[in-house]
Amino acid sequence: MATVTVSTSSEKEFASSYLTLLSLGETKFPSDYKKDLKDVRGLGVKLPNLPIAKKSDSSKHSAISNATLHDCVFKSIKEPKFNVTLQVKSTDTIYQVKTDLCKSVQADVGSLEPSQIKLLLKGKVIHDSSLISDIAQDDNSEVKFTAIVGTPSTTPAQVSTPEPEESTEVAIPWNExxxxxxxxxIDSKAIIQRLQDGWELTK
Structure with a gap:
């Protein structure tokens, strides 16, 4: 009886090739396959999103409650002339102050718009977005403004219409x-007629 001898090296090569083929193939699981919970790692429980906390308006209310009062003097340097003192808050903007100023002087100088008024402090124009607290040196201090009243910005500019120029008729020496x-x-009659017709078209 013959005996077949298989070398150990051939077995190792076969096993290595077989494992390599297995690693290249895609593992397919049945549709009802479920992984054992013991082997599941790193999966946490999904928690609901936390509600976003709304920003509190406490800082705004705090700024309003801490607002100080200032006496503001407004003196115009040209017509319409006025000299008015108003009490305003430190949190008021220059535009709000202009609005109050227009209401205050309306009975004396007539209707004004905030856009017509420029307020100057020490020769510098103060922007509408500036706060009184940015201008006043101390709490409850008096602020003196110089006011310049301009023309309304909404007034359309008057455009002068040029008068039509009088046309001067040019005399053509047809006889000459x-x-x-x-x-x-040359046959002058036919040519003169053509020239006269062309001249009439240019008028």
Whole structure:
């Protein structure tokens, strides 16, 4: 009886090749496959999103409650002239102050718009977005403004309409032209008629 001898090296090569083929193949699981919970790692429980906390308006209310009062003096340097003192809050903007100023002087100088008024402090124009607290040096201090009242920005500019120029009629010496054509031996009547028709079209 013959005995087949298989070398150990051949077995190792076969096993290595077989494992390599297995690693290249895609593992397919049945549709009802479920992984054992013991082997499941790193999966946490999904928690609901935390509600976003709304920003509190406490800082705004705090700024309003801490607002100080200032006496503001407004003196215009040209017509319409006025000299008014108003009490305003430190949290008021220059635009709000202008609005109050327009209401205050309306009875004396007539209706004004905030856009017509420029307020100057020490020769510098103060922007509408500036706060009184940014201008006043100390709490409850008096602020003196110089006011310049301009024309309303909404007033349309008057455009002057130029008067039409009077046209001056040019006299054409048709007789002289006809005599010149005759002296050259040219049929002057036909040419003169064509020239006159063309001249009439240019008017």
């Amino acid at each position: 032209i006809e005599q010149l054509l005759k002296s050259k031996g």
